[in-house]
Amino acid sequence: MKAIITAAMVISMCLSTVNSHAADKQNETQKIEYRYAYDEQGRLANKEMLSWDEATQQWQKSSRLTYKYYKNGYNVEVSEWNANKQTYDIPSQVTLYRSQAPNLTSVKIYKMNETRDNMYLTSRAVMMEPLNANLLASK
Secondary structure (H helix, E strand, O other): OOOEEEHHHHHHHHHHHHHHHHHHHHHHHOOEEEEEEEOOOOOEEEEEEEEEEOOOOEEEEEEEEEEEEEOOEEEEEEEEEEOOOOEEOOOOEEEEEEEEEOOEEEEEEEEEOOOOOOEEEEEEEEEEOOOOHHHHOOO
């Protein structure tokens, strides 16, 4: 589906996906902790979600958002913690944000297929940022 939508709508869609994932986890434990890591330029590199385990009385890793930055945008990867392997699985979802022109960003969301050997495009949109209000003022 091709669409031109506002920045607020795109952000709302993306946050909805992440928040519904977090809400599912929160319903399981009711206690969530977030840990953040930043790169050498001060940008968010990882956001890790942990759940409180009443049985062990410890925080257990649950999922992680990994941010990868490029000249024209960035990616956000969602990975689940694999307790058996004691590592994060390959990303189950990747969202690509790319600057196409000033005030214009494309957003594409890919999800991992069931056999976990390829990703497929699930949605795409174009985000238009509002013009600078000073440019609209006429005197």
